[in-house]
Amino acid sequence: xxxxxxxxxxxxxVLAATGLMAQQPKGPVELRQDLTPYNLxxxxxxxxxxxxxxxxxxxxxxxxxxxQLPPLPSGPPTVRQFQAGVFFGGTxxxxxxxxxxxxxxxxxxxxxxxxxxxxxxxxxxxLRAQMGSPVVSRGLDYFFGSMIQVPTTDEYGVxxxxxxxxxxxxxxxxxxxxxxxxxxxxxxxNARAVFATKPGVVEVTWRRMGGSTARPGPPSGTTIGLFxxxxxxxxxxxxxxxxxxxNFGASSAGIVGDANFVGDSSSAVTGVVLTNGAVLxxxxxxxxxITPNLGNTANDQRLSEITxxxxxxxxxxxxxxxxxxxxxxxxxxxxxxVEVPGNKRGFxxxxxxxxxxxxxxxxxxxxxxxxxxxxKGVGVVITHIIEAATSTIRIELDGAAATxxxxxxxxxxxxxxxxxxLESAADxxxxxxxxxxxxxxxxxxxRLLVSGSLVKPSRPxxxxxxxxxxx
Numbered sequence: 001x002x003x004x005x006x007x008x009x010x011x012x013x014v015l016a017a018t019g020l021m022a023q024q025p026k027g028p029v030e031l032r033q034d035l036t037p038y039n040l041x042x043x044x045x046x047x048x049x050x051x052x053x054x055x056x057x058x059x060x061x062x063x064x065x066x067x068q069l070p071p072l073p074s075g076p077p078t079v080r081q082f083q084a085g086v087f088f089g090g091t092x093x094x095x096x097x098x099x100x101x102x103x104x105x106x107x108x109x110x111x112x113x114x115x116x117x118x119x120x121x122x123x124x125x126x127l128r129a130q131m132g133s134p135v136v137s138r139g140l141d142y143f144f145g146s147m148i149q150v151p152t153t154d155e156y157g158v159x160x161x162x163x164x165x166x167x168x169x170x171x172x173x174x175x176x177x178x179x180x181x182x183x184x185x186x187x188x189x190n191a192r193a194v195f196a197t198k199p200g201v202v203e204v205t206w207r208r209m210g211g212s213t214a215r216p217g218p219p220s221g222t223t224i225g226l227f228x229x230x231x232x233x234x235x236x237x238x239x240x241x242x243x244x245x246x247n248f249g250a251s252s253a254g255i256v257g258d259a260n261f262v263g264d265s266s267s268a269v270t271g272v273v274l275t276n277g278a279v280l281x282x283x284x285x286x287x288x289x290i291t292p293n294l295g296n297t298a299n300d301q302r303l304s305e306i307t308x309x310x311x312x313x314x315x316x317x318x319x320x321x322x323x324x325x326x327x328x329x330x331x332x333x334x335x336x337x338v339e340v341p342g343n344k345r346g347f348x349x350x351x352x353x354x355x356x357x358x359x360x361x362x363x364x365x366x367x368x369x370x371x372x373x374x375x376k377g378v379g380v381v382i383t384h385i386i387e388a389a390t391s392t393i394r395i396e397l398d399g400a401a402a403t404x405x406x407x408x409x410x411x412x413x414x415x416x417x418x419x420x421x422l423e424s425a426a427d428x429x430x431x432x433x434x435x436x437x438x439x440x441x442x443x444x445x446x447r448l449l450v451s452g453s454l455v456k457p458s459r460p461x462x463x464x465x466x467x468x469x470x471x
Contacts, residue, residue: 061241141448148185148194148448150206155216155431155442158383159226159235162365168209175207175434175443184450199452203445211439216431222356222384226365227336230256230299236334236381237420238299243331244278244323244419249285249309254302259418261306277324282311289413290338292379307338307379307415315347315399315410323395323419325388330422335382335395336415341367345409347399349382356384359404362413379415385422393419 052060094112109116109125116122150170153159172192180187184198227235238257247253251265262275272280291308294300313319343363349356365380399410431442
């Protein structure tokens with residue numbers, strides 16, 4: 001095994017030395033079937049052009065060439081990149097067509113200039129190779145025979161708040177039209193539980209307990225929830241067209257989903273212009289306050305870096321953020337917080353002159369989320385849908401206005417925010433729903449990965465390999 005590994009590593013070096021490997025594989029890439037929002041429907045379309053509806057299916061979000069900054073691409077979009085299938089191929093040949101049937105393989109390797117070690121007297125020759133970034137099967141959701149739990153999120157993919165039990169939000173029996181025939185799981189009416197009985201990818205559709213006479217629409221108003229990472233279905237909406245993505249308290253920035261976060265490198269405390277008309281006022285900043293463990297993907301690690309810093313002010317001073325916007329446009333605002341679990345810091349959150357969260361105590365949410373998520377870190381997000389009445393949206397964090405007598409700290413803190421444009425009703429997502437006796441019930445589809453063994457996890461799958469010949 002060691003010899004084989006040595007040959008493969010050496011072969012990679014041969015490829016690099018001969019210029020045949022233009023770039024080191026960037027990976028591994030993980031297959032995550034559960035991160036696709038199967039239950040949501042969007043009418044926005046795809047960023048095919050800069051004009052919505054031209055061609056059909058375009059959402060008009062393609063930026064002008066050269067308008068984006070690295071690492072975002074600045075060139076034209078790839079032709080047919082959103083077609084159902086992409087076909088490509090190619091061939092390779094030796095640099096020199098000097099094959100001599102009367103000579104040995106070693107001599108021909110030199111004449112043909114094949115990838116090799118040893119120059120004119122090669123000791124190792126690369127005969128064939130298949131190269132590519134490794135693809136790793138995702139972590140398991142359940143072992144074979146395990147009990148499948150109801151989701152920890154609502155129908156929009158947002159983590160349920162601490163005061164809502166998932167068992168009270170979703171029916172224990174999955175939604176079905178054929179009594180769970182060929183479902184890939186077993187519903188036990190006696191145990192009132194679902195069991196994983198099929199290895200591989202299993203789809204489960206859950207039905208919410210509470211219904212309404214009106215069909216569910218896009219999210220509105222204000223919600224407070226938890227986030228556990230930067231990927232889809234981990235508590236944040238980071239897909240869309242963002243007017244702002246701001247990291248407070250540190251210069252670090254990065255792209256998470258579609259949001260390109262801008263850092264806060266200024267040491268000033270008032271009138272700090274961050275980007276494109278975003279103005280911050282706060283007395284203090286901390287670069288490394290709390291670093292939540294949000295996971296191992298690139299999005300998780302960038303979000304962890306972004307949320308570990310804060311801006312804050314000592315009560316009664318109020319941190320404020322002024323965002324330049326377009327009057328009459330609908331926006332989705334996400335305010336990001338991290339906190340010590342159980343800490344009784346509290347304050348009111350005011351957006352556009354409206355108090356959207358009174359006596360907001362981030363530490364209570366983090367404490368509940370930490371107990372539910374185990375060792376995985378959590379953050380808190382306030383999500384607010386707003387239609388801009390003027391050209392500026394002001395956000396205020398007011399500790400003096402909080403009235404909860406249990407508060408021991410009224411110094412407001414904030415780690416970051418995003419502001420997403422919702423330019424029309426068609427630019428939002430709505431959950432699927434079923435109607436029963438005149439009542440609409442949202443449903444939520446999950447795709448889970450089940451191991452074929454009671455104890456063995458799935459193995460990584462790699463498609464980087466090579467065949468080498470010793471001389």
